[in-house]
Amino acid sequence: MLFAIFSLLSAAVFVTLDAVDVAFTEAAVGAGISTILMLATLAVTRTREERAHRLKPLAWVATVFTGAVLLYGTMDYPQVGDPTAPAHQHVAPRYIQQSGEEIGIPNVVTSVLASYRGYDTLGEVTVIFTAGIGVLCLLGPVITLFGKREKD
């Protein structure tokens, strides 16, 4: 449940960052489908936790070290929203200026997704297809024996 709220909040963050399409997908897919999958898994598996969670010093050290390295990395980053940042110089202006005439759709994200980067989307569909087959292979026997466990 908390995870669904987290997803929904991140969708709100995307809206404030002008990424409405991403926010839409995150709200539908992240808050919707992911949460349903999580809850379904929790319903099928045993969720009791007997041992209390202990703080793991080594994991802490690794986490803090990673955070420090990333913080050091952001020092070289351009300011958020800076129009002179390298990310805004290369292909994006062309997409924004030409896609209206070339594709004829006002939504630039849609024209990039479906046309300029259509092969990426094809690859995405391939990944989803593979994952779907994987899930079916893994869970096929479980669905027929739903509720029965081998060890009990």
Next chain:
Amino acid sequence: MVHFNYWVVIVLIMTGLYVVMAQTNLVKKVLGLNIFQVAVFILYISVGKLAGGTAPILAAGFDRYANPLPHVLILTAIVVGVATTALALALVIRIDKAYGTIDEMEIEELDKEQE
């Protein structure tokens, strides 16, 4: 406030990383991976943000739009992320079926008993 977005991303990445490393419950590990993933999404969208710009939907009266390319990449990443989450959770269900537990430590103990 110059790099505020990036700091939020770093905190989320640290949270996700710690959850993945320290939690023994496999479902919680998958959840940690998801938190990490959302952090990367926010990083990309922050890079695409343009001060004073609007969402990249062409309309009369606007000439500054956010960079659409990161949006497209993250749209793809979100959907792929759900596919991998589904696969991971399917694996967790299989592990639960085979061992009767989804706790990493208990699985390790069961493995040692069998040897």
